[in-house]
Amino acid sequence: MSKQTPLHRAHVDAGARMVDFAGWEMPVNYGSQIEEHHAVRRHAGMFDVSHMLAIDVTGGDGRKFLRTLLANDVAKLTAPGQALYTCMLNPTGGVIDDLIVYHFADDRYRLVVNAGSADKDVAWMRERIDRDGADVDLAPRRDLAMIAVQGPQARRLCWQAIVGSEAASEALSPFQAVEFGELVIARTGYTGEDGFELTVPASRAVSLWRELADAGVAPCGLGARDTLRLEAGMNLYGQDMDEDTSPLDAGLAWTIDFKDQSRHFVGREPLENSGARRRMLGLVLEDKGVLRAHMKVTTEHGDGVTTSGSFSPTLQKAIAFARLPLAVAPGEHVTVDIRGRMADARAVKLPFVRKGQSLV
Amino acid sequence: MSKVPADLKYTKSHEWIRSDADGLLTVGITDHAQEALGDIVFLELPEAGRSVAAGEAVAVIESVKAASDIYAPVDGEIIASNTAATDAPEAINADAYDNWLFKLKPAPGADLDALLDSAGYEAEIAEA
Numbered sequence: 001m002s003k004q005t006p007l008h009r010a011h012v013d014a015g016a017r018m019v020d021f022a023g024w025e026m027p028v029n030y031g032s033q034i035e036e037h038h039a040v041r042r043h044a045g046m047f048d049v050s051h052m053l054a055i056d057v058t059g060g061d062g063r064k065f066l067r068t069l070l071a072n073d074v075a076k077l078t079a080p081g082q083a084l085y086t087c088m089l090n091p092t093g094g095v096i097d098d099l100i101v102y103h104f105a106d107d108r109y110r111l112v113v114n115a116g117s118a119d120k121d122v123a124w125m126r127e128r129i130d131r132d133g134a135d136v137d138l139a140p141r142r143d144l145a146m147i148a149v150q151g152p153q154a155r156r157l158c159w160q161a162i163v164g165s166e167a168a169s170e171a172l173s174p175f176q177a178v179e180f181g182e183l184v185i186a187r188t189g190y191t192g193e194d195g196f197e198l199t200v201p202a203s204r205a206v207s208l209w210r211e212l213a214d215a216g217v218a219p220c221g222l223g224a225r226d227t228l229r230l231e232a233g234m235n236l237y238g239q240d241m242d243e244d245t246s247p248l249d250a251g252l253a254w255t256i257d258f259k260d261q262s263r264h265f266v267g268r269e270p271l272e273n274s275g276a277r278r279r280m281l282g283l284v285l286e287d288k289g290v291l292r293a294h295m296k297v298t299t300e301h302g303d304g305v306t307t308s309g310s311f312s313p314t315l316q317k318a319i320a321f322a323r324l325p326l327a328v329a330p331g332e333h334v335t336v337d338i339r340g341r342m343a344d345a346r347a348v349k350l351p352f353v354r355k356g357q358s359l360v
Numbered sequence: 361m362s363k364v365p366a367d368l369k370y371t372k373s374h375e376w377i378r379s380d381a382d383g384l385l386t387v388g389i390t391d392h393a394q395e396a397l398g399d400i401v402f403l404e405l406p407e408a409g410r411s412v413a414a415g416e417a418v419a420v421i422e423s424v425k426a427a428s429d430i431y432a433p434v435d436g437e438i439i440a441s442n443t444a445a446t447d448a449p450e451a452i453n454a455d456a457y458d459n460w461l462f463k464l465k466p467a468p469g470a471d472l473d474a475l476l477d478s479a480g481y482e483a484e485i486a487e488a
Contacts, residue, residue, distance in 0.1 A: 017398075032453070033424050034399045223398060227424060290402050290422040311401040311424050318402075339420070339427065 005050035006145045006205040014219055021222055022116030024051040029221040036224035037313040040191050041356045044151035045220035046212050051115035052146060054199060055122065056108070056139040063106045065136045068265050069128060070101060071247065073257040077103035081177045083188060086255055087247045088121065089267025093274070094243040095250070097121050098235065100188060102177050110184075112146070114237045128266075145205035147198045149217055150228075152356065154195035158185070161215040162198075162208070169196070190225065192232025192354050227310050230319060233282065233351030239293060240280075240307040240321055246271060249323060250307075251280030251350060278304070279328060282350045283320040283336065284360055287343040291320035296337040297345075301327035306336065314353045315360065321350070362392035362485065365457060369433075369472070370481035376457060377433050377475060384439055388460040389421065389430065389452065392485045397423040400449040405441035405462055412436060412464070414471065419461055421449075430461060434470040439463045 002025035011018065016027035027048065029036060039045040057066065066074045072086030082103050088096045097117040102110040113121045122140055129136045149158050159166035168180040169187075174194075177186035184199040200208050213219065226236070233251075235241055241250035248256065248271055256271060257263075283306065285291050291309030302325040309320030320336075328334070330349045335342050348360045364370070369377040374393035378386040394400065402422040412418050412432040419430035419441075440463045445451060452459045466472065476484060 028425075029398060032399055223425060288402065289404070290427065292427065311422070313424070 003051070005048055006202040007048045007050060007209055010206055010209050011048065011219075016219070016221060019222070022051065022114070024115055026051060027219070027221040029223045030219050033221065033223035033227070034313045036218060036220035037227050039218035040151045040193055040220060040224065040228055041314055041353070042152070043218070044149060044153040044157050044195070044216065045218045045224065046209070047148040047150070047220050047222075047225050048145075048209070049148050049197070050145040050202075050205065053113050053115065053118035053121075054141040054144050054146070055111045055113060055125070056141060057111060057136060058108050058139070059134070059136040060107055061134040061136050062109055065129065065132070065134050066101065066109060067263055069125065071256045071265055071267060073260060073263060074101055074103065074109070075260070076257075077101070080104055081172075081179075083175045083177055083186060085175075087252060088124070089247070089265070089271075090243055091266055091270075093246050093267040093270035095237070095241045095245055095247055095252075096124060096243060098237050098241070098252075102184075102186065104179070116238060143202055144199050145202045147200070147205070147208060147212065148189055148195065149198065149212060150189045150191040150193045150195035152194060154193065154217070155187075157212065157215045157217050158196050158198070161211040161217070190232070190234055191228040192234070192351055193228075194355070227313055230308055230310055230321070231312050231314055231351065231353035233321075235321075236308060246274060246277070248274070248276040249278035249280070251321070276326065278323045279326045280350070281322055281324055281328060281330060282348040282352055282360070283309075283322050283334065283345040284315070284348055284352070285318035285320075285336070285343060285345045286333075287345075289318060289338045289341070289343055291318040291336060291338070291345070293320075295320070297322050297324060298335040298337070299324060299328050299332065301325040304328070304334075312352060314356075315358055319352050320345075322347070362390065362395060363457070364390070364392075364478045364482050364485075366478045368457070369475035369477060370484075371431065371433050371475060372484055373431050375430060375433055379472075380463075383465070385433065385436070385464045385466055386460045387430075387433060387462055387464055389456055390481070391456045394453050394456040397421065397425065397428060399424045400452050403446045403449045403461070405446060406438045408438055408440055410438045412438060414474075432464065433475060434464070434472060435467040436464040436470055437467070439465050
């Protein structure tokens with residue numbers, strides 16, 4: 001039996017096509033997925049991301065605990081409301097999950113983790129707290145709902161829909177959040193556009209969704225979310241990296257903070273020993289067809305594989321992420337095996353698209 | 361509700377088949393199929409002159425979501441492919457029955473009786 005978010009009824013009423021995603025019954029689209037994609041690139045769209053889990057981390061050892069739990073360094077978060085994208089690694093340096101950590105105070109943080117990894121994340125964190133006897137409390141917050149509002153008009157329409165929110169959130173920089181009454185307004189997202197991620201009590205989710213829709217924000221499903229994050233060069237956990245993948249091989253080196261030599265975060269040693277063995281690049285298909293995950297890539301420097309792929313509505317071409325030999329440089333041409341047909345593709349730096357503009 | 365025109369034949373793999381006056385079969389995908397696939401962005405259609413067997417994968421239809429094979433409904437020879445659909449595959453989302461994929465000349469003795477009628481196809485998609 002699939003789980004349902006507080007917005008489930010609203011999706012069904014809006015005619016959404018519902019699919020199972022990580023055990024949750026979620027909208028994949030409400031009509032045309034491509035139109036939803038364009039709505040976010042050109043105007044504003046919203047996604048129900050309540051299947052993701054917010055975990056509150058409180059207690060006097062919170063900061064110390066997160067500095068060893070997470071591969072990015074929460075010591076960078078000094079002011080209340082600052083946030084950080086990070087991986088949580090296992091002892092062999094594989095990725096347990098990727099997440100955003102919000103800092104509200106040194107003894108009060110919030111992690112937002114993937115739906116499919118939430119249970120194992122909580123179990124792993126509890127195990128480490130118990131072993132260290134740390135003064136840390138974990139509170140998984142299934143009483144909350146989350147709505148991501150994304151697009152060039154997203155902030156303006158949020159301010160229009162939520163009375164008083166403009167004064168509270170207009171000064172937020174990217175990766176900053178503010179508590180506004182019972183809401184958290186965060187200037188974060190997964191689309192490569194500006195926007196907010198709003199956290200609200202589950203009981204307020206439907207009314208907020210309706211108010212945003214009334215302000216002109218288009219409901220968007222997981223289908224558009226996937227093509228948007230792909231164009232934006234953002235990894236999807238379980239597809240572009242997992243427990244057997246080093247973040248250094250998955251384009252996530254920028255999230256691993258080795259600076260503080262005394263910070264022995266989980267997975268540090270294996271990453272320092274192995275270094276990067278593969279390189280993550282984008283592929284733009286020059287021939288006809290559509291790139292998908294798990295396609296073999298042949299290069300002058302050896303073979304690689306695509307990890308995600310689709311049709312890019314912004315570029316009107318097929319694009320993919322590929323894990324390739326380190327020697328492959330952006331600009332090189334590679335060959336992709338599309339179901340037995342050898343197709344020409346060009347390797348590019350990620351992202352493909354940022355703020356509505358093609359970068360390739 | 362998906363449209364299932366009464367004057368067409370169908371396969372379990374979601375192709376529609378129209379028997380034309382010239383003895384050819386025109387083949388496309390059903391409204392139910394286009395809805396399940398979502399936005400269609402690419403078609404790979406067979407070359408004219410190719411001999412095909414019933415159930416053989418002869419075309420590929422790619423939506424943003426996934427790639428799907430299209431199968432020959434009966435034994436026969438490909439006579440034509442719809443290049444207009446290749447150029448604008450999204451037209452299939454707008455009207456799956458107005459945008460055919462290929463025309464097939466059925467082989468002598470090709471088994472047209474094995475195809476579903478509209479009632480049979482409606483029952484098929486109701487189960488899924």
